[in-house]
Amino acid sequence: MRKILTFLGTGRYEESTIHIDELEFRERVFPLALIRYYKMQKPDEELSVFFFLTSEARDNKNWVEYTLPSLEAEQVRYEALEIPKDIETLDKTLGLIKEMIGVLSEGDEVVLDVTHCFRDIPLTASVVALYLKEVLDVKITILYGKFDSVKNETHCTDLTFVTQLVEWIYAARVFKEYGYSNELGALADQRNRRIYKTANLSKKPKYLASMRLPLQYLTDALRLGSIRSIRESVRRFLVTFEKESTLNQEIHEYVPELELLMPSIIQRYKMVDTGASSFVLDEREIATERELMKFYLDTRDIGMALRLAREYMINILLYKEGLANFVFDRDKREEISRFLGETDSLRKARNHVAHFGFNDSNSLTDVNTIEQHLRKLIDTDIDELYNEMMKNKQDLEASSYAVVSSLGLTEGALYTILNHYNPNLLIVVTSKEGAKILPSILEKTQFKGECHVVNVEDPYTGKEEIARVSKEVTGYLENTRKVVINLTGGTTLLNYMLLKVGDEARHGKTIKTVLAVDKRPYEEQKVNPYVVGEVVELD
Template sequence: MKALCFLGTGKYQAVTYTWVDTDGNAKSYSTELFPEAVYHIFEPSMVYVFVTKEAKERYLPKLQERLKDKLYPVDIPDGKSEGQLWEIFEKCADIVKDGDEIILDITHAFRSLPLIVFTVAMYLRQTKNVTVKHIVYGAFEARDENNCAPIFDLTAMVDLLDWINGVNAFVNYAAAEIFAEKLVHTQKKLRMGGGTISSELPTHLQEIGKKLRTLSLNLHMNRPIEVMKDANDLLSMLGRAQAELQTWAKPFAAIAKTLSKEISELAYAEAEKLTKQNLEKQLAIIAYCIRKNLIIQALTLARELAINCLFFSCGMKDRWLKQREREEIEKLINSYAQEQREESQKDGRIEPSCPDELKASLGRIWKDISTVRNDIAHCGMRESPIRADTAVEKAKGIYDELRRLLDHISE
């Protein structure tokens, strides 16, 4: 385990720094230089201390005398420009190797260095599989009448950044893995703490996490029926867990209301029953996928929604999930797109009663979907592939066409 510490140029005074761990055990050490307390309290294998030229001249000799070969000084600039800040960032990152455990100490860090420390912590966790054991701050200003100062554990701030990443992933890409992991881990950690189970500890966080993961997976795997069910279940779970979220998962609770509003657009309890509301929910899922930049999913769902609209309009609501019938309806719509059908094609096939206006609308939409979807499905392997940004715009146009189609379909 490595400790990354800083030395400034302040007038440091001796104080007894005290650390209390999660089990209530306390450790103390008296010194005016906090990196020394870090070494004796947390027992890292090496203390890396980052020093400017002035700090090096003022305090480093004293610290070297006390920690000897356990101290490794790292020269850094004053941090007075963006370039110097990047240099400090790179020196912090270079010290740490893959799989290291680290303690970050910001007690004597000056100006913007604490922000750099937090940034380094997130960067190392993502790129080098580093475990941030603690981010500590020796609160000299909070010392008591006995000249004892607490050591604050700020590691929860890194945890908060994880939640922020979770918000970003879900809000922008419908990716719920970070949320799911945080919620499941939070409940397990709390309920296993001390080997006892308390009725006051959370009981709903884990189920919300798992349901979020399932909803996200079904969105990415084009399972609209399951998405409607998952969203409906999740709304109920979020309603039951409001108090728990406020107590045990505040970062998630802060966006729970927004999340509920968003997924309510997708929720439908009778997802396997073909109704006008079901069609509307399918269209809402397409809009949701477009907003999250899941264009392949949106186009694939648009194709199936076109088929479902014909099932619904022609009174075949009880047959919409039968594979053979779907194949026949697909061929039928394809013929609308081709604007011609030979008499031999009709023999033995489903031939629902369908208004000519609906046939024409479905034919136009089917053409548009097929053009973009086939280009994407074949990975643009053709002489004149559709540009990716053009495909996005075409997906939005197809959504608008489906919206107009549904507006003219009545229950």
């Protein structure tokens, strides 16, 4: 629905010839000409008019004598709304906002006529209208009847271009707050298209159109979090300015709104640019990854910073260990990730964010704490980080294994594993019947370490116990660095549970999955189970 929002004052209004597009009207009150214009242009369109009047204006002849009779004659749907004389306080401004909100609905086509506004009301009404444009998604047209006293003519002037400045304000805020520039690129492209539609311009921009796509691709890459896309798109954008000096001149001439922002845009994106045409893991790359992590923190994208933090530390290890060629090798990255020494809060927070919280019933670690950890990581010299990770590696290699094993009703497999690895921690997943033979196995192997038994009520079909068992076992493994998982000796279900444990506990740990093999005849094994067999390490 089209809605005209207009004002009347108490001044002296002279009848004049009002020009709106190619049409002429003789009226004393400008909004009456607007009403006639829209009724002629779109006779079937619903039209409502809202007059915002002070108490003085409501009693004035401009309303009583010059406007009301015409409204009745035109059979126009109208409403008169009272407003204060001066909109000079926040409370009164909010009152005007409420009045305007009360008459508008989402999707309306709104004509704001400020011809007969007075004092500070035109400015306030325009700002309010621009706000409502964004909030209610209404289309706003701002019109002003410019009176020529010499010719006794009034010309309708479209001031809607003022609303475009609000779009630039929004785009500038998005860039300053979040570092995303696609909105700025889109507005520059709109300006370029508008210029080319203006036939009477002899000189038109040649390079302005080249801004939109690079800024869009760069913004998408930053939001997606793809390192190669970020590298390629930021380089493409910066090269655009390095090659085309004319582009800066065109921005100055045709898009002055953007000119003031360009130095900060280029500076911000240069910080995350390696200068290389392709990805190379070197000191420059690591330095720009640190800047990229800082970029995400500064723009409050904590989730992205969390994701990048782990990869940043892995890249330091790869580079320092001479493994830069493995930078995109998933297996190698996973292999060395156990040396990171990542704080538990960061690891849990990253996993929480990566799965959108659906992998964890617990709430996310306090965001301020996460940010403090990330800031500390950024501020730490890469050599210091590398030395810390090397110490983690040495500690890991020097530590003894924990053994997680299933246990059925025979002793041999677990006996072999305990003799082979001599662990200081043993976790046995078994049934009540299987648990009965465990003391004998521990005695025969002279096991002196810490032992935990995780009982399974139904070791054959108890799939509903999988989650509980996995959680209980991983809890025991929380402070261990090296784990052996033995898949021999228990039922198929018990061994499947152990595979789930390995998947859950793999972060920051070295995990070996093994089999115990006794090649003796079965009858001989039954008679004497306590013979050390072979161990096959699967990974």
